[in-house]
Amino acid sequence: YELQVAEGGVEGRVNGLAVMGEDSGIMLPVMAEIAPAQGQGQVIATGQLKEMAEESVQNVSAIIKKFSDVNLSEKDIHIQFVQAGQQGVDGDSASITVATAVISALEDIPVDQTVAMTGSLSVRGDVLPVGGVTHKIEAAAKAGCDTVIIPKANEQDVMIEDEYEEMVDIVPCSNISEVLDVALMGEPKKDSLVDRLKSITGSALDHGAVGSTSGSNPSPQ
Amino acid sequence: YELQVAEGGVEGRVNGLAVMGEDSGIMLPVMAEIAPAQGQGQVIATGQLKEMAEESVQNVSAIIKKFSDVNLSEKDIHIQFVQAGQQGVDGDSASITVATAVISALEDIPVDQTVAMTGSLSVRGDVLPVGGVTHKIEAAAKAGCDTVIIPKANEQDVMIEDEYEEMVDIVPCSNISEVLDVALMGEPKKDSLVDRLKSITGSALDHGAVGSTSGSNPSPQ
Amino acid sequence: YELQVAEGGVEGRVNGLAVMGEDSGIMLPVMAEIAPAQGQGQVIATGQLKEMAEESVQNVSAIIKKFSDVNLSEKDIHIQFVQAGQQGVDGDSASITVATAVISALEDIPVDQTVAMTGSLSVRGDVLPVGGVTHKIEAAAKAGCDTVIIPKANEQDVMIEDEYEEMVDIVPCSNISEVLDVALMGEPKKDSLVDRLKSITGSALDHGAVGSTSGSNPSPQ
Amino acid sequence: YELQVAEGGVEGRVNGLAVMGEDSGIMLPVMAEIAPAQGQGQVIATGQLKEMAEESVQNVSAIIKKFSDVNLSEKDIHIQFVQAGQQGVDGDSASITVATAVISALEDIPVDQTVAMTGSLSVRGDVLPVGGVTHKIEAAAKAGCDTVIIPKANEQDVMIEDEYEEMVDIVPCSNISEVLDVALMGEPKKDSLVDRLKSITGSALDHGAVGSTSGSNPSPQ
Amino acid sequence: YELQVAEGGVEGRVNGLAVMGEDSGIMLPVMAEIAPAQGQGQVIATGQLKEMAEESVQNVSAIIKKFSDVNLSEKDIHIQFVQAGQQGVDGDSASITVATAVISALEDIPVDQTVAMTGSLSVRGDVLPVGGVTHKIEAAAKAGCDTVIIPKANEQDVMIEDEYEEMVDIVPCSNISEVLDVALMGEPKKDSLVDRLKSITGSALDHGAVGSTSGSNPSPQ
Amino acid sequence: YELQVAEGGVEGRVNGLAVMGEDSGIMLPVMAEIAPAQGQGQVIATGQLKEMAEESVQNVSAIIKKFSDVNLSEKDIHIQFVQAGQQGVDGDSASITVATAVISALEDIPVDQTVAMTGSLSVRGDVLPVGGVTHKIEAAAKAGCDTVIIPKANEQDVMIEDEYEEMVDIVPCSNISEVLDVALMGEPKKDSLVDRLKSITGSALDHGAVGSTSGSNPSPQ
């Protein structure tokens, strides 16, 4: 059972995108809420996250902790992959989705539900490339979304079919501040938030990406 | 051995509903109590909860922590699946049951034992769809309950047999505040609680559910 | 090697009852002591407790923490299944035994060693049904005990042989306060303790047990 | 490699006894030291203790914490099974050995190295029966010890060969205070310690041991 | 998908080098960020680090903690192996890469992205030898880097092909202060940092390396 | 790759000795550093230590904590087995090596790198016997060391070949204070340290070692 929302603005809810099996995408929403901590504040993520997904939440938390005005040592940050089901969530491509949901919940700024997104995140705010962007864009289009945010480094990987091309705008982003500029609603408050985020994250990858190779996983020796 | 209660009002006790095997439901009560913490306050859930059930308790705690007037950093919240037995509890469909039991215990407001319920919960208070609603409703009817709360998103899945249809009222809910409005007893106190809960949770899914598809478990890539 | 005590009064020691194999019972005493905590207070239970037994100790602790006048955050509560041996303790039928031993140790009130007991416990003080009551009662009789406390919900399950019937009084209880009324010694102090416990636990199952069915283990979906 | 000491007095060192394989005993010394805690005080036991041995150390700690004048929340209690080797330590028969070593270290009172001992311990100070007493007594005699402390409940199990009978005195004890009366050296200080321990532990098994049966491991149901 | 940066200066980002399979190297960047701790400060490293890689981060932290002016008990140090992928990071040859990234983030001094590096690190600041230096140097050259830092103890292992020899400068280092002197940018600030680091780490291996043998892994007995 | 140092004085670095396979020894250096703790002070040992090696570090910490003037609750003690490799460190024969490295780092007193050592340690400072002393002494000689410290209880096990006999002095020690007297450099400071250590550790094994038998691992019953 899945509930899809592709209209209006909702606080703490973001339409994420995932790949299912070999060649199909799916909307996988993330919800966040900030609550007073029972003990020492912590980040609590549910959806049976595998190790890589757990780590992506830790990377996101680096930016949240730098960004927040609130003293997070007295707050619990709840993150819920709403329809993750029994098999749980793997990979790190929901990083920008999680970051957007948490910042929306922290700042009480609604997220545009016509926007869907996919992208990994560095601890310094860079949006890093992910897999399956084409299938994900098509899934967002089918679900009725109007805009899909993808990593700038994945721009050359987009090969969506014609029927979807007119349905959605594709917005490549290279920094989390650009993501929030697109996804959040409510002008004056949003703009100051985006500016604050820009000044915090800097922009590590400004100086030219020399190349992009896919490969197996290397290990230092 | 199971003890079933389907009459009167009891604090901190709620008639949950579960599916057994392929095609039968069962009443599975949840009890809660609030006690002074020995060290730092924590949520302690028993009934041999599997990962998904543990996580559903964490999601519920987001709402409890926002809702409570009491300083929960000095309280332990005990949650007991009373008849879970050796195999324990899986899934997240008892989320609203747990939330109702804990809020009843925190606020010293009795729960109507003629009510049974099933439903998942988001960290922001939305009641999310679950499986097996038909079998669960029939189990509640057989056990003598008069009212069964189900998620609004499961309304179209109800196909109970005629013999049960007259025995129970089915109440679809989309927010935890609606659940408590039906399940708690004692008017003036309950109403102020429900109002407070409404203002805290907001209503993330107001803007129209676009569709509902069942499917296998997707993972971000 | 087992040491059996069935006479006199001892603080912090209670004759529990267990089932061995298919069809025989055994006395399994529980001892408790309260000590200054080295760090933050905790409950320390030994006897190689399996998950269900560990959880039963957590459920008992809900009542202990509500009941105690002492600040338990500076105390360790030690619980020892004295003759648990290499295979350890499973199940939750020693819950009332553990509760009685700890309260005796906390309050310095002796436990009547002519009493043996079996029963599960809810976090709100209800005595819940267990298995094997007949074998357990016979084991208590053989060991020389005069009184056996069982859950009220197990009353209809008692089918002891004639030779034992005259040896022991069977006392069905539905609340932990009734258990302590029977098991503790020393009148005025005990009575005030039992009254205090009654007011704390309430009585969740007062309103009529609708039925009692045995079954396999259900899980919420 | 093993170092055996069977003469003189040493602080924080006690000659324990263990069974090796089917039918032979061995001396297994325990050493203890008290050090300022780096963080929060804890009990640190080395010798690759299996679960039952770990739990026996926890049971011992109940008595240490009640007994100590020192604030143990700022102290680490180090316990070392000196010659445990690769296979580690199992069982709970070194409980009185551990208790004696720690109390000697805490109080700076030497332990008589001509004494060897075996015995389990309840959280309230009772010496509980163990296995293999005959082989253990013979091992102590072979190692040159003059005195062997065993649990009173094991008195009837002693069947040592004639050649050893004249070499060692066997001292059955039922309370940890009796053990320390035999094992510690240095009269006035020791006596006040033993008195203090007596008043703390009480004597839970005073009222007559009804019987002693060996058996397999029961579990509550 | 991999993003390679080999130009300009970036804070908290260092081009590490790893070996892939038998005979090829790869650039594996490390990013670091310092954030206010939610609870007690900790080092959080992502990239699915295996035990040896986890330990290398702990060794690096010894130097960071001695070096930092900031009170790290209120800071979380985030370390991210950006392109580690599903198989994660093993080995300790990224130690100097991690140290450089963290110190750059702590001090807000950019790292020269034309530099790549490999090297293990002792808790006292010595650069220790690693494997695969030749393949790693070639990978750095292919990726467009101008300078490669290697451990001084690996100097004799370098056997790069002629085509790469002119592309990169190889800089052997024996202390972390030398590494930072090469890798950081911005003269006056960098120099004082390098001096401070020199005085903290000392130089444990000054007194002559007697030999270098490769071998299997020994264990104390 | 291994770096061997057998000359001069270095703080926080000690030449340990290990056995490799059946019949050969190897130098295995240990390095230590003391750093401000990020949270609560702890001992952090790297080199993929197996359980027995972990426990030997805990035993060493008993002496360090008693010895140190510094408040270790605000310090992290880092211990690094520098060339442990992928298979890690097992056994407890590096205990005196670890103790020497940490005390050198704590007190800023250099360790004589012409000295190598092997020996286990009790929590009260006794040097306990280890295996493989002959092979270890030969390895130290081959590596150019002049002095080898071994446990006094291993004196009779030394059977080195003639060619090595003139190369190294063998110094048997029975207490950690004797070890440091040989291994540390810098007279006046060292002497006061050794005296302080003597007064702290006492000498548990003064009263005569009755015998030394090798055997399999016994367990208390």
Ligand SMILES: [Ca+2]
């Ligand atoms: Ca909010």
Ligand SMILES: [Ca+2]
């Ligand atoms: Ca649309």
Ligand SMILES: [Ca+2]
């Ligand atoms: Ca209440």
Ligand SMILES: [Ca+2]
């Ligand atoms: Ca009814």
Ligand SMILES: [Ca+2]
């Ligand atoms: Ca007491």
Ligand SMILES: [Ca+2]
């Ligand atoms: Ca009797």
Ligand SMILES: [Ca+2]
């Ligand atoms: Ca002492």
Ligand SMILES: [Ca+2]
């Ligand atoms: Ca003798």
Ligand SMILES: [Ca+2]
């Ligand atoms: Ca910075």
Ligand SMILES: [Ca+2]
């Ligand atoms: Ca270049």
Ligand SMILES: [Ca+2]
């Ligand atoms: Ca130092």
Ligand SMILES: [Ca+2]
């Ligand atoms: Ca030499």
